[in-house]
Amino acid sequence: MVQDRCLKxxxxxxxxxRWPTSLGAHGSDAMxxxxxxxxxxxxxxxxxxxxGYGMTFTLGRGTDIVLLAVRALKRLVEGRTTAxxxxxxxxxxxxxxxxxxxxxxxxxxxxxxxxxxxxxxxLWDLWGKIRNxxxxxxxxxxxxxxLVSAIDFRYIxxxxxxxxxxxxLEQNKxxxxxxxxxxxxxxxxxxxxxxxxxxxxxxxxRALCKKYLAAGFKAFKMxxxxxxxxxxxxxxxxxxEIGWENQFMVDANQTWDVPTAIDWMKRLKEFKLLWIEExxxxxxxxGHAKIAEALREYSIGVATGEMCCNRVMFKQFMxxxxxxxxxxxxxxxxxxxxxxxxxxxxxxxxxxxxxHAGGVGLCEMVQHLQMWDFCSVSSTMEGRMVEFVDQQxxxxxxxxxxxxxxxxxxxxxxxxxxxxxxxxxxxxxxxxGSEWQRMFAEGLxxxxxx
Amino acid sequence: MVQDRCLKxxxxxxxxxRWPTSLGAHGSDAMxxxxxxxxxxxxxxxxxxxxGYGMTFTLGRGTDIVLLAVRALKRLVEGRTTAxxxxxxxxxxxxxxxxxxxxxxxxxxxxxxxxxxxxxxxLWDLWGKIRNxxxxxxxxxxxxxxLVSAIDFRYIxxxxxxxxxxxxLEQNKxxxxxxxxxxxxxxxxxxxxxxxxxxxxxxxxRALCKKYLAAGFKAFKMxxxxxxxxxxxxxxxxxxEIGWENQFMVDANQTWDVPTAIDWMKRLKEFKLLWIEExxxxxxxxGHAKIAEALREYSIGVATGEMCCNRVMFKQFMxxxxxxxxxxxxxxxxxxxxxxxxxxxxxxxxxxxxxHAGGVGLCEMVQHLQMWDFCSVSSTMEGRMVEFVDQQxxxxxxxxxxxxxxxxxxxxxxxxxxxxxxxxxxxxxxxxGSEWQRMFAEGLxxxxxx
Numbered sequence: 001m002v003q004d005r006c007l008k009x010x011x012x013x014x015x016x017x018r019w020p021t022s023l024g025a026h027g028s029d030a031m032x033x034x035x036x037x038x039x040x041x042x043x044x045x046x047x048x049x050x051x052g053y054g055m056t057f058t059l060g061r062g063t064d065i066v067l068l069a070v071r072a073l074k075r076l077v078e079g080r081t082t083a084x085x086x087x088x089x090x091x092x093x094x095x096x097x098x099x100x101x102x103x104x105x106x107x108x109x110x111x112x113x114x115x116x117x118x119x120x121x122x123l124w125d126l127w128g129k130i131r132n133x134x135x136x137x138x139x140x141x142x143x144x145x146x147l148v149s150a151i152d153f154r155y156i157x158x159x160x161x162x163x164x165x166x167x168x169l170e171q172n173k174x175x176x177x178x179x180x181x182x183x184x185x186x187x188x189x190x191x192x193x194x195x196x197x198x199x200x201x202x203x204x205x206r207a208l209c210k211k212y213l214a215a216g217f218k219a220f221k222m223x224x225x226x227x228x229x230x231x232x233x234x235x236x237x238x239x240x241e242i243g244w245e246n247q248f249m250v251d252a253n254q255t256w257d258v259p260t261a262i263d264w265m266k267r268l269k270e271f272k273l274l275w276i277e278e279x280x281x282x283x284x285x286x287g288h289a290k291i292a293e294a295l296r297e298y299s300i301g302v303a304t305g306e307m308c309c310n311r312v313m314f315k316q317f318m319x320x321x322x323x324x325x326x327x328x329x330x331x332x333x334x335x336x337x338x339x340x341x342x343x344x345x346x347x348x349x350x351x352x353x354x355x356h357a358g359g360v361g362l363c364e365m366v367q368h369l370q371m372w373d374f375c376s377v378s379s380t381m382e383g384r385m386v387e388f389v390d391q392q393x394x395x396x397x398x399x400x401x402x403x404x405x406x407x408x409x410x411x412x413x414x415x416x417x418x419x420x421x422x423x424x425x426x427x428x429x430x431x432x433g434s435e436w437q438r439m440f441a442e443g444l445x446x447x448x449x450x
Numbered sequence: 451m452v453q454d455r456c457l458k459x460x461x462x463x464x465x466x467x468r469w470p471t472s473l474g475a476h477g478s479d480a481m482x483x484x485x486x487x488x489x490x491x492x493x494x495x496x497x498x499x500x501x502g503y504g505m506t507f508t509l510g511r512g513t514d515i516v517l518l519a520v521r522a523l524k525r526l527v528e529g530r531t532t533a534x535x536x537x538x539x540x541x542x543x544x545x546x547x548x549x550x551x552x553x554x555x556x557x558x559x560x561x562x563x564x565x566x567x568x569x570x571x572x573l574w575d576l577w578g579k580i581r582n583x584x585x586x587x588x589x590x591x592x593x594x595x596x597l598v599s600a601i602d603f604r605y606i607x608x609x610x611x612x613x614x615x616x617x618x619l620e621q622n623k624x625x626x627x628x629x630x631x632x633x634x635x636x637x638x639x640x641x642x643x644x645x646x647x648x649x650x651x652x653x654x655x656r657a658l659c660k661k662y663l664a665a666g667f668k669a670f671k672m673x674x675x676x677x678x679x680x681x682x683x684x685x686x687x688x689x690x691e692i693g694w695e696n697q698f699m700v701d702a703n704q705t706w707d708v709p710t711a712i713d714w715m716k717r718l719k720e721f722k723l724l725w726i727e728e729x730x731x732x733x734x735x736x737g738h739a740k741i742a743e744a745l746r747e748y749s750i751g752v753a754t755g756e757m758c759c760n761r762v763m764f765k766q767f768m769x770x771x772x773x774x775x776x777x778x779x780x781x782x783x784x785x786x787x788x789x790x791x792x793x794x795x796x797x798x799x800x801x802x803x804x805x806h807a808g809g810v811g812l813c814e815m816v817q818h819l820q821m822w823d824f825c826s827v828s829s830t831m832e833g834r835m836v837e838f839v840d841q842q843x844x845x846x847x848x849x850x851x852x853x854x855x856x857x858x859x860x861x862x863x864x865x866x867x868x869x870x871x872x873x874x875x876x877x878x879x880x881x882x883g884s885e886w887q888r889m890f891a892e893g894l895x896x897x898x899x900x
Contacts, residue, residue, distance in 0.1 A: 033550045061551035062522060065561060068515050071900040100483045101511035107704075107732070109759065110560020111515060155731040158708045158740075254557075258608045281605040282557070283762040285735060286769055290608075309559060312733040319736055450521040 004130050006083040007046035012119065014070040015041040016063045017420070018430040019360070019392060020439060028199040030225040030255035036060030037392060038430070039331075039360040040067045040115070041420060042122040044077070050129045053418040054122025056114040057331040057359040061448070063430065069115035072102060077119060086127055089150035093120065093337045097152075109309035113334055120335025121365060125416035135336070135416040136368035140180060140375035144169035147376075151341045155312045159319065165344045172379050179375045187407030188371055189218075189381060190388035191247070193358060195238065196222030202237060209241035216406035219247035219385055221277070225255035228267060235271040244272060249303070251277035258287040262294040275303040275325050282307035288322035303327050306356035310334065314342045318349045327356040327387075330365035336416075339369055347377045358389030363400035364417035367408045395424035454580050456533040457496035462569065464520040465491040466513045467870070468880040469810070469842060470889060478649040480675040480705035486510030487842060488880070489781075489810040490517045490565070491870060492572040494527070502576025503868040506568040507781040507809040511898070512561075513880065519565035522552060527569060536577055539600035543570065543787045547602075559759035563784055570785025571815060575866035584861040585786070586633075586818035590626060590825035594619035597826075601791045605762045609769065615794045622829050629825045637857030638821055639668075639831060640838035641697070643808060645688065646672030652687060659691035666856035669697035669835055671727070675705035678717060685721040694722060699753070701727035708737040712744040725753040725775050732757035738772035753777055756806035760784065764792045768799045777806040777837075780815035786866075789819055797827045808839030813850035814867035817858045845874035 018038035028034065038060050044052040058066060076096055077085075085092045096116050097108055106112040128135045139147065144166045153162055195208040212220065220242050224231040231250075238248065250273055256264060261279035276295065280287045282304060292302040301324030308314055310333050317323045326346045328339050346353050355370055357363040363386070370386050378384070386408060393399035397419040401409040411417050427435040431447050439445045468488035478484065488510050494502040508516060526546055527535075535542045546566050547558055556562040578585045589597065594616045603612055645658040662670065670692050674681040681700075688698065700723055706714060711729035726745065730737045732754060742752040751774030758764055760783050767773045776796045778789050796803050805820055807813040813836070820836050828834070836858060843849035847869040851859040861867050877885040881897050889895045 031548070031550065032554065035551060035554075057554075059551040059554040061549065062519075062555040062562070065515060065518050065522060066555055068518055069512075069561070072512060072515060072898075074900055098481070099511065100481065101485060101509040104482065104485075104507075104509040104757075105512040105516055105561050105564060107757065109733070110562060111519070111555050112512070112560060114555060155707055155734060155737070158737065257605055281762045283559070283760065284605060284766065286766045287605070287608065287762075307554075307557065310733065312731045312737075316734065316736045448522075450524055 002131065004083065004086060006081050007048045007050060007130065009044055009077055009080050009082065010047050011045045012070070012074040012077050013043040013045070014067045014118070015425065016067050016430045017041050017425060017428050018060055018063060018436070019428055020435070020445065021391070022060070023444070028197050029223045029251070029253040030198065031253045032059060037360050038063045040070055040118050041425070042070055042118040044122045044126055046082070046126070050126060052122040052126025052129065053420070054118050054120065054125055054416070055331060055361045055418055056118040056121070057362055058114070066111050066114045066118070069111050070118055073099070073115055073119060082126065082130065085123060089337060090152045093150070093334065094152045094154065096120070097334055108312070108334065113309060114332065117331055117333065117335040120337055121331070121416060121418060124336045125418045128415040132414045134368060134411045134413060136371035136375070136411065137180070139368070139372035140176060147340065150337050152337065153341070156315050156341060156345065159315050159345050160341070160348050164348065168344065168347060169376055172376050175379070176375050179379065183371055183374060183410045186405070187403055187409045188367060188374065189385040189407050190402055191219030191221060191249070191385045192217050193221045193251070193387055193389050195220050196234065198223045198226060205234065205237060206241055209238060213242060215402070216404055218406065219249065219274070221249040221251055221387070223253065224250045224268070225252035228264060231268065235268055239271055247274045249273060249275045249277060252279050254278045254281055254307070256280050258284070258290050261291045265295055265300055266298070269298040269300065273300050275301040277303040277327065278306070283313070285313070285316045285320050285322050288317060289320040292322055292324065301325055303354065305329065307332065311338050311341045315345055318345055318351055323351065325354045326351050327354055328366070328369070329356040330362050330369060331359070336369070343369070343373050343377050352383045353378070354384055355386050357387040358391065360392050361396070361418060363388055363393065364396055364398070367400055367411065368416060371410060395420055397421055452581065454533065454536060456531050457498045457500060457580065459494055459527055459530050459532065460497050461495045462520070462524040462527050463493040463495070464517045464568070465875065466517050466880045467491050467875060467878050468510055468513060468886070469878055470885070470895065471841070472510070473894070478647050479673045479701070479703040480648065481703045482509060487810050488513045490520055490568050491875070492520055492568045494572045494576055496532070496576070500576060500579045502572040502579065503870070504568050504570065504572025504575055504866070505781060505811045505868055506564040506571070507812055508564070516561050516564045516568070519561050520568055523549070523565055523569060532576065532580065535573060539787060540602045543600070543784065544602045544604065546570070547784055558762070558784065563759060564782065567781055567783065567785040570787055571781070571866060571868060574786045575868045578865040582864045584818060584864060585866040586821035586825070586861065587630070589818070589822035590630060597790065600787050602787065603791070606765050606791060606795065609765050609795050610791070610798050614798065618794065618797060619826055622826050625829070626825050629829065633821055633824060633860045636855070637853055637859045638817060638824065639835040639857050640852055641669030641671060641699070641835045642667045643671045643701070643837055643839050645670050646684065648673045648676060655684065655687060656691055659688060663692060665852070666854055668856065669699065669724070671699040671701055671837070673703065674700045674718070675702035675714070678714060681718065685718055689721055697724045699723060699725045699727060702729050704728045704731055704757070706730050708734070708740050711741045715745055715750055716748070719748040719750065723750050725751040727753040727777065728756070733763070735763070735766045735770050735772050738767060739770040742772055742774065751775055753804065755779065757782065761788050761791045761795070765795055768795055768801055773801065775804045776801050777804060778816070778819070779806040780812050780819060781809070786819070793819070793823050793827050802833050803828070804834055805836050807837040808841065810842050811846070811868055813838055813843065814846055814848070817850055817861065818866060821860060845870055847871055
């Protein structure tokens with residue numbers, strides 16, 4: 001194993017950063033009609049200088065609640081050495097998720113688990129900086145035993161054991177460098193959700209289809225679920241624009257119950273849809289399984305995962321044949337460590353991971369994980385792609401970049417691409433940032449007051 | 451329908467109240483080794499005077515996080531009239547759980563859902579006071595259509611529809627008054643968990659068995675899961691004390707994975723255990739189903755629910771034959787409204803509800819729900835009982851009371867039995883209460899500081 005320089009963690013700082021995206025209809029869907037894209041931004045400082053940045057994505061209200069949860073967890077991180085964390089990272093992850101009093105208000109879900117994710121993501125950024133490599137490369141070049149020791153296998157050993165995981169990773173080592181070279185040259189395929197937010201007019205949708213086709217995209221996703229006739233019309237409009245050789249997916253953002261999902265999607269079958277995303281409650285494994293079974297004859301796959309709360313839920317979605325496309329989210333579940341276990345289970349059970357992204361920092365982070373999957377786990381890009389939404393990237397020091405073939409450009413900067421520009425913080429920290437103060441003064445928003 | 455007096459809700463206040471129960475080993479289990487029994491205590495004041503009290507149970511650290519979530523939800527309640535809530539209570543419940551920005555940090559689980567529960571429980575207390583009846587009676591005497599309109603059936607109509615629920619309740623109306631009379635005379639059977647917390651010595655366990663046998667109890671529960679040999683010894687010790695005619699249950703508090711749960715319980719089969727409670731992750735429906743199947747030949751049932759996060763998860767536990775005993779918790783999931791839907795599903799699928807209680811206020815609240823079940827839903831006490839733990843009751847104005855036959859005495863005071871004594875607040879509000887200030891001064895606890 002690599003012998004890392006050992007640093008002393010001095011402080012964990014959390015900030016509430018919000019962008020006023022609800023002023024446009026950007027990001028609107030059937031359940032989230034007016035999101036203000038936000039994040040809890042965590043900074044982990046060390047006595048020796050290197051700093052880790054991490055985040056979890058939120059939609060505005062409630063960011064302060066997640067921030068308080070990060071503060072409640074700080075005592076488990078401050079004062080630790082990095083060696084005491086990274087040398088038994090799975091064990092540390094369990095400590096962070098299993099505080100004997102805090103776990104009652106989770107466990108491993110909702111606010112507390114989002115807070116864990118923000119801290120854990122900052123620790124991976126820091127680790128990348130210590131080894132002076134981007135996180136995808138840190139993961140790809142790690143010894144299988146070291147990588148597996150970062151995972152808490154509690155509750156998932158009925159699907160995958162540490163031993164199996166090590167064997168899976170070992171098997172791909174020989175050809176790994178070829179894939180690293182491929183990534184550095186070509187990047188990783190993206191798809192766009194930018195064409196079909198619910199708030200957009202027909203003209204906007206048409207213009208965006210043309211724009212993203214010209215930008216090299218071959219896969220497009222549209223929001224559905226508010227009105228069937230309108231969905232049919234918009235599907236037709238998009239197929240007219242993108243043709244039939246490109247891929248087309250739809251996303252219901254949890255709006256339906258099980259029978260409605262099946263009936264509604266049968267009405268859209270003529271549009272040759274690759275997947276229906278989040279057809280019903282993100283907690284309903286058995287419901288998704290029923291939907292998947294009913295839609296199999298139309299070759300419509302079920303995709304879900306962006307709000308799946310932990311590895312135990314992902315395990316069941318996979319065991320029950322309830323999803324064909326696993327959409328892990330880099331800011332949800334308990335950060336990188338837990339997401340690694342989901343990739344390993346997906347590979348064992350032959351399920352494709354097509355990550356959720358967009359929001360704030362999701363593209364920046366998840367590209368690393370999917371590139372690791374290509375190098376070390378599934379070893380293929382076949383049928384896989386990463387969501388891309390063109391928002392908030394300019395707020396980052398090392399933004400996700402899409403090349404002329406609509407692929408994510410493989411990151412080269414050390415860390416997890418999670419550092420925000422200092423201007424972003426100065427302008428958008430809530431409520432004291434200069435942009436918020438301006439918008440309050442102009443009456444565009446009212447400050448939260450409770 | 452009853453025409454209620456309509457009140458104007460002026461303020462929603464939330465308090466962080468904690469008791470230093472970690473100083474004993476009271477309440478300790480395999481995952482929660484040092485709980486400080488706590489609650490977020492919600493007061494809903496009206497312009498006309500009546501006040502509703504509600505709560506959600508917590509274990510100490512993190513109570514402040516749930517409190518902040520209550521404050522974030524206040525804006526959806528303050529300024530409303532009670533009529534606008536109770537006349538479309540299911541719709542109001544959905545508004546409270548579906549705020550378009552806040553739902554991202556749930557949805558319907560963890561911190562935000564606990565906060566919803568505290569508010570909703572206070573609204574039921576207020577409603578009971580408006581009608582001048584205890585909540586069990588409010589529920590039992592409500593017209594089926596009115597009761598069903600309090601429930602959000604989103605995501606559960608594949609198991610039960612509003613129409614079926616109304617028919618179920620109508621069917622039991624004719625004989626309801628007999629059961630009300632039975633309840634008023636005899637109360638509702640309880641079982642005790644008081645004998646077997648993990649921190650207790652053998653002598654303490656023996657003494658407690660004798661005490662609760664003498665108090666009329668016929669069912670006893672013990673914590674297991676830290677050490678198999680010790681569990682075997684303690685099972686033997688308890689069977690020696692309580693004999694074989696009484697019921698004996700064990701509780702693992704989520705400590706095992708699926709194969710371990712099955713193996714461990716096979717080693718305990720000679721003790722004729724009624725159920726194994728929380729054998730594994732509270733999220734693992736399919737895992738519980740496997741355990742239930744494996745233990746069926748030993749007549750050991752699977753019980754779970756105290757940390758089940760919402761009706762969608764309960765639905766699946768029932769659909770998958772993953773539990774025999776459904777342990778709803780009155781402070782978890784989204785309060786009374788959502789719990790009603792779980793009782794209705796359980797009745798349709800022939801599953802016994804044996805509620806979780808203990809903690810702070812759980813006994814006080816859940817007795818109402820189980821008594822309603824007896825009056826209006828299952829219409830039987832066969833194979834059913836409510837947990838009882840003898841802690842914190844003296845902090846309540848209308849405490850849960852156990853009679854000489856170990857039955858909960860049917861509450862008569864209007865409301866949901868949720869009002870704390872003013873002394874309880876003065877002493878134990880965190881961190882300013884007089885007892886906390888004393889304990890900080892004496893060095894028994896350090897104040898949280900972040």
